[in-house]
Structures are given as structure tokens and as C-alpha cells.
Amino acid sequence: MSNWIPLWLHKLGSPPTFYRFAGTLxxxxxxxxxxxxxxxxxxxLVLAPADYQQGEAYRIIFIHVPSAWMSMFIYGVMGVAxxxxxxxxxxxxxxxxxxxxxxxxxxxxxTLVTGSLWGKPMWGTWWTWDARLTSELVxxxxxxxxxxxxxxxxxxxxxxxxxxxxxxxxxxxxxIVHFSVNWWNxxxxxxxxxxxxQSKISxxxxxxxxxxxxxxxxxxxxxxxxxVRTDLLALEGGKDWxxxxxxxxxxx
Amino acid sequence: xxxxxxxxRRLIIVALVVAAAAVAVGLGVYAxxxxxxxLLTPSQVQSGQASSYKTFRLGGMVKAGSIxxxxxxxxxxxxxxxxxxxxxVEYTGILPDLFRDDQSVIATGHMDNARFIATEVLAxxxxxxxxxxxxxxxxxxxxxxxxxxxxxQGDMP
Numbered sequence: 001m002s003n004w005i006p007l008w009l010h011k012l013g014s015p016p017t018f019y020r021f022a023g024t025l026x027x028x029x030x031x032x033x034x035x036x037x038x039x040x041x042x043x044x045l046v047l048a049p050a051d052y053q054q055g056e057a058y059r060i061i062f063i064h065v066p067s068a069w070m071s072m073f074i075y076g077v078m079g080v081a082x083x084x085x086x087x088x089x090x091x092x093x094x095x096x097x098x099x100x101x102x103x104x105x106x107x108x109x110x111t112l113v114t115g116s117l118w119g120k121p122m123w124g125t126w127w128t129w130d131a132r133l134t135s136e137l138v139x140x141x142x143x144x145x146x147x148x149x150x151x152x153x154x155x156x157x158x159x160x161x162x163x164x165x166x167x168x169x170x171x172x173x174x175x176i177v178h179f180s181v182n183w184w185n186x187x188x189x190x191x192x193x194x195x196x197x198q199s200k201i202s203x204x205x206x207x208x209x210x211x212x213x214x215x216x217x218x219x220x221x222x223x224x225x226x227x228v229r230t231d232l233l234a235l236e237g238g239k240d241w242x243x244x245x246x247x248x249x250x251x252x
Numbered sequence: 253x254x255x256x257x258x259x260x261r262r263l264i265i266v267a268l269v270v271a272a273a274a275v276a277v278g279l280g281v282y283a284x285x286x287x288x289x290x291l292l293t294p295s296q297v298q299s300g301q302a303s304s305y306k307t308f309r310l311g312g313m314v315k316a317g318s319i320x321x322x323x324x325x326x327x328x329x330x331x332x333x334x335x336x337x338x339x340x341v342e343y344t345g346i347l348p349d350l351f352r353d354d355q356s357v358i359a360t361g362h363m364d365n366a367r368f369i370a371t372e373v374l375a376x377x378x379x380x381x382x383x384x385x386x387x388x389x390x391x392x393x394x395x396x397x398x399x400x401x402x403x404x405q406g407d408m409p
Binding site: 049050051052053054058061083086087088121122123124125128130131165168169171172173176183184185186187189190191192200201202204205 | 259262263266269270273274277281284285290291311347348349350351358372373374375376377378379380381382383384385386387388
């Protein structure tokens with residue numbers, strides 16, 4: 001049978017299975033995130049050479065760029081989960097979408113703040129209304145809108161559906177953020193890392209950057225799993241599987 | 253995979269709403285591309301595109317050797333060039349660290365006859381990151397040719 005993947009996914013979609021699955025993986029993801037993050041910081045702040053143009057100040061790239069990637073990546077995950085939640089009404093998808101929003105908002109905020117700190121010495125300004133900066137700010141507002149809309153409803157599942165709609169429509173902003181530097185004349189420079197074609201960064205600066213990218217991905221998984229587990233317990237409070245967990249923990 | 257009718261209906265509704273929003277935003281983006289230019293280049297200014305703006309941003313490369321600093325004030329004059337135009341710029345104030353010959357800059361200000369009087373000068377840097385030694389080695393290798401300063405390439409038209 002070739003449908004073991006859908007079957008496995010179907011099982012994983014049930015709250016008790018996902019609760020156990022996430023509980024097993026979470027510590028590993030967190031450990032990997034911390035390990036890779038430490039390696040990336042050492043590589044970026046100590047081993048990597050200074051830049052020919054920006055000197056030492058460019059090192060904020062090792063925080064700024066991975067955060068910016070995560071701000072878009074998490075929005076993508078949230079959009080897909082929101083779509084599944086709206087069409088198939090899968091509870092787990094709603095929870096994943098809604099619990100991704102605060103993590104994505106945090107990464108977007110870090111991106112904006114580090115970008116601002118970088119912009120002052122290099123460009124000469126904290127902020128300017130160019131297309132890249134503005135669209136990233138809109139991304140933050142979209143995240144905040146999703147979080148706010150979700151909590152504006154008395155019924156959590158109803159709130160999740162309304163917020164999921166906003167999340168899906170807002171996904172249009174993600175390609176705008178990415179391509180803004182190509183579509184308009186901006187103060188922000190173009191992409192350094194290209195999936196297709198040559199990247200414009202030397203290897204000893206590139207590897208800490210990619211290492212930090214992996215670290216932030218693992219951090220997202222660890223953080224999301226923790227939030228989802230908490231949410232599942234709250235949502236399924238009256239169910240048997242939650243009662244069993246509560247009883248086994250009380251008995252210890 | 254057979255889909256139950258309710259889910260199919262929801263799928264269609266969600267897809268339609270997203271498609272409609274994407275078309276609306278797409279048209280908006282397309283329209284803004286014409287008139288949401290963050291900056292104008294010297295040749296665009298000379299062809300009269302800046303005539304409708306009181307203040308605007310001028311973007312281009314600082315011509316090598318054109319920077320002249322006043323001895324007793326913060327006044328600086330320099331020339332901004334692009335592929336086919338030049339523009340003299342006057343500015344009084346503190347310049348960013350990256351301001352130098354052959355650097356892409358973006359100046360905000362207004363025209364005064366044929367000169368551009370800037371109230372703010374920002375330095376634009378490119379998307380290339382490399383160690384200084386590598387840059388020097390490359391510069392040496394290109395010593396006989398006119399070196400294209402990496403900083404100047406950006407994505408200016």
C-alpha cells in the first residue's frame with residue numbers, strides 16, 4: 001500500500017498522538033537549536049573575518065538574516081496550517097496556525113530591531129519607508145492582527161477560523177517582502193543568498209549564517225511543540241486522554 | 253481522493269477569496285511600480301521626471317575624486333553619477349561611515365537650479381560580503397582594468 005503516509009498523517013493529526021509525538025521530539029529540537037545556535041554565534045562572531053566594506057558591524061547579519069527568513073517561513077507554515085484548518089476543520093491545524101503567530105511575530109520584531117540597529121551606522125538612518133522595510137513592518141502588523149483576532153472571540157475555535165482567514169489573505173505579503181528589493185528601488189540591498197545561482201558571500205561567512213538558519217528552525221519546532229501541547233490540553237480538557245495524563249501525573 | 257461536498261465548497265470559497273485578494277494586491281503592486289519609486293537617478297532627473305516633486309530622493313554613485321569638504325564647516329559637495337547622467341550635490345551635515353568615492357548613496361533634498369541641495373545623505377551598500385584580503389586580491393587581479401567597485405552595482409536602473 002502506498003497510502004501509509006496519509007494514514008500516518010491522519011493518526012498524527014489526532015490530539016493525543018500529536019501530544020505524545022511533540023513531547024518526545026521537543027527536547028531534541030531544543031537541544032539542537034541551542035547547540036547549532038552556539039556554534040553559529042562562535043563561527044559568526046569569532047571565526048568569520050571582518051567584511052571588506054562594513055568591517056565588524058556586518059556581524060549583526062548572523063541574527064538579522066536568519067530572523068528575517070524565519071519571519072517569512074513561519075508565516076508560510078501558518079498560512080498552510082490555516083488553509084487546512086479552514087477547509088478540513090482539523091483542530092490540530094488550527095492550533096498550529098494560531099500558536100505559530102506569536103513566534104513569527106517575535107522573529108519579525110527581532111528582524112526590524114536588528115535591521116534598525118544595523119541601518120544607523122551603515123546607511124545613516126534608523127528607519128526609512130522603502131519597500132523592503134515597509135513590507136516587513138506590514139508582516140509584523142499581520143501577525144499582530146492574527147493574534148488579536150484570535151483572542152477577540154469568546155469561542156476559541158471560532159476565533160481561530162476568523163484569524164485563519166486573515167492569515168491566508170496576508171500570505172500575499174510574503175512574496176512582496178521577498179521580491180520588494182527587485183521590484184522597487186530600495187535603500188535595502190538585494191538578496192545575498194540565492195538558492196539558484198551564486199551567493200554573494202564568502203564561505204567562511206556563509207556557514208555560520210546557514211548554521212544559525214538551522215538553529216532558528218529547530219527553535220521554532222521546539223517552541224511551537226511546547227505551545228501546541230499546552231493548547232491541546234486546554235482545548236481537550238474534558239477528554240479521557242487528558243484525564244489520564246492528569247491522573248498519572250497526580251499519582252507520581 | 254474523493255472529497256466530501258462541504259469540504260469541497262469550503263475549499264472553493266477559500267481559494268476564490270485568496271485568488272481575489274491576490275489579484276487585487278497584484279494590481280496594486282503593479283500600479284505602484286510606476287509611481288512608488290523610492291529614488292530617482294541623475295539621468296531621470298535630467299530628463300525631467302523630478303519636475304513634479306518639490307523634494308525627492310536622488311540615488312547614484314559618488315563620482316571618484318568629486319568629494320570636496322569645506323574647511324570651516326560641515327558642508328560637502330560631491331557629484332552623483334549613474335550610467336548616463338551626473339548631478340552636483342551640496343550637503344551640510346554628518347555623513348554615514350560608508351560615504352566615500354564610488355559608493356552608492358541616496359540623498360533626500362530639492363533642486364536649486366542645476367544643483368541638488370540635500371538635507372539627508374544615506375549610504376547604500378551592496379549584497380556582497382567578503383573579507384578584506386579577498387577584496388584586495390581581487391582588486392589586484394583586476395588592476396589593469398577599471399575596477400567595478402562592488403558597491404556601485406546595486407540594483408539601480
